[in-house]
Amino acid sequence: MLQIDVLTLFPELISTPLSQSIMGRAADKGIIEVRAHQLRDWATDKHRRTDDYLCGGGQGMLMKCEPLFAAIEELRRENTRVILMTPQGRVFAQPVAEELAAPCVQGEDAHYIFVCGHYEGVDQRVIDTLVDMELSIGDYILTNGAIAAVVVIDAVARLLPGALGDARSSEEESFANGLLEAPAYTKPNVFRGMPVPEVFLSGNHKAIAEWKLEHALQRTRTNRPDLYEAWAAAHPEHFAPKKKKKKPTPLTHYKNRKPAEE
């Protein structure tokens, strides 16, 4: 099971989206448990303050050490990884989601504590002492780390065995094999004069797989040349000229042949 404790000033930003649809069902099935904590519960002063002015001056407020140290020290276990959401972290992508899901995919339990910043972020002493991994969801600034944590938790949870109805769903998706997913169609076969590509109606699974790969490559080359270059470098065989299959020798060729001498 994957257990996640989230420390935030806005627990509803975590609990509401993660209780819907696939995430809600994964929790019901006991695949994942997400507990959203109000960080103020660990504040000790009478105003339950979690932030203070910046040392040395500067705009904005910073999240204080005391409540974060108290919360993490209380929730942390032996196998816990503490993950800070910050625009300064490693950029989150599918391989990171796979890395975080890996223990559970291998049948083990995992426990993460997500720390969600607010204001100008978090006192550096929290990062230096308690944080195992800093994660960013991209090169832009959000107001709040809870929004970023939802993105990460959702992407990790759908990789857990049993979270999706069909495990192939995540295996065939964009990024799973380094490419974007091929175009997809559903019924009706013709909509406003636009037909579904014929190959999908052929029942020929090999031809469909080839069509999908070629269109995934085209789409990736257009939308994400960085991914395309990496895939092409890793799969030179795909671009090698196809060897012409030798025509089988017609049986008539053997007709007048003498049997081999013994």
Ligand SMILES: C[S@@+](CC[C@H](N)C(=O)[O-])C[C@H]1O[C@@H](n2cnc3c(N)ncnc32)[C@H](O)[C@@H]1O
């Ligand atoms: C306004 S931001 C603080 C930005 C910080 N002053 C800086 O320049 O790096 C407030 C909080 O939102 C979260 N956050 C903002 N952008 C993020 C991103 N791209 N990825 C992950 N978390 C982000 C972090 O938890 C951060 O502490």
